[in-house]
Amino acid sequence: xxxxxxxxxxxxxxxxxxxxxxxxxxxxxxxxxxxxxxxxxxxxxxxxxxxxxxxxxxxxxxxxxxxxxxxxxxxxxxxxxxxxxxxxxxxxxxxxxxxxxxxxxxxxxxxxxxxxxxxxxxxxxxxxxxxxxxxxxxxxxxxxxxxxxxxxxxxxxxxxxxxxxxxxxxxxxxxxxxxxxxxxxxxxxxxxxxxxxxxxxxxxxxxxxxxxxxxxx
Numbered sequence: 001x002x003x004x005x006x007x008x009x010x011x012x013x014x015x016x017x018x019x020x021x022x023x024x025x026x027x028x029x030x031x032x033x034x035x036x037x038x039x040x041x042x043x044x045x046x047x048x049x050x051x052x053x054x055x056x057x058x059x060x061x062x063x064x065x066x067x068x069x070x071x072x073x074x075x076x077x078x079x080x081x082x083x084x085x086x087x088x089x090x091x092x093x094x095x096x097x098x099x100x101x102x103x104x105x106x107x108x109x110x111x112x113x114x115x116x117x118x119x120x121x122x123x124x125x126x127x128x129x130x131x132x133x134x135x136x137x138x139x140x141x142x143x144x145x146x147x148x149x150x151x152x153x154x155x156x157x158x159x160x161x162x163x164x165x166x167x168x169x170x171x172x173x174x175x176x177x178x179x180x181x182x183x184x185x186x187x188x189x190x191x192x193x194x195x196x197x198x199x200x201x202x203x204x205x206x207x208x209x210x211x212x213x214x215x216x217x
Contacts, residue, residue: 002119005031005048007039007065008081009057013104017052017081020108027115036060040068048076049119052111053098055082055089063092070097071152074184077118081111085128094133095150097188100124121187148208150192156210158185162198163205 004027008014014032021027031042036057043051051069055062066078079100080093090101100114103126114124125133151159154175161171168186172179186198195201204210 001028002026002050002115003028003030003046003048004115005029005033005039005043005046005051005076007033007036007051007057007062008054009034017111021112021115024112027112034058036062036065039065040072043069043073043076047073050077050079050115052079052081052115055080055084055093063096066093066096066098067152070188071154074154074181074188077121079111079114079118079124081106085126085132087132090129090132095192097192101129102126103128148193148210151189155185155189155192158182159189159201159205159210162186162189163202163210165202 004021006014006017006021006029008017011034014034018029018032021029030046030048033039033042037059039051039053039057040060051073053062053065053069057065060068062080062082066080069076069078077100078098079102080098081102081104082089083104085103093101099118099121100123102111102114102124106114106126117124148156157175158171161174166174168179168182172182175182186201189201190196190198193201193204195204
């Protein structure tokens, strides 16, 4: 079973999403939240496989929720479900760690399929969102791939150890975390820095002073 958290501030919309997902034999909703603070709290409590997050949440906005889930629940994949297609919404969400970005005009089956894909580590973007991402990359306006500021402190720590040549097992032992968690961090690092493998990540760490930062006063 794929465990899911749903964060949506409109009760009727949230109930509709939760109700539909519960009809799927391979999905189970373990928590639902009406605001960002509860979304983070419940995610930390339940560690769902997938979190379906609206961007406009009270108390804590969706972008910050995504950042905190990326930091505190690295095994949880985030599917954004929103009505907003502005660049100011799309790119911060992706940089914060969202894997998929759907619009609320999507069909229920589209959402269920996106949740399944996210659980498998596969991204799903609404066609209009995908078009914006491609346009930005082609225009050269997207942020540089060395945007280390998008990494969490834990991800920076993992990147430092990759730069030192440590394996996932050695990193897990050094940080006292599971090897599966390390793999999740590595995947997130590669995605955020737009790199293809850990060798590139190691070179990136040296080139941009990540290892020097560890020993700087």
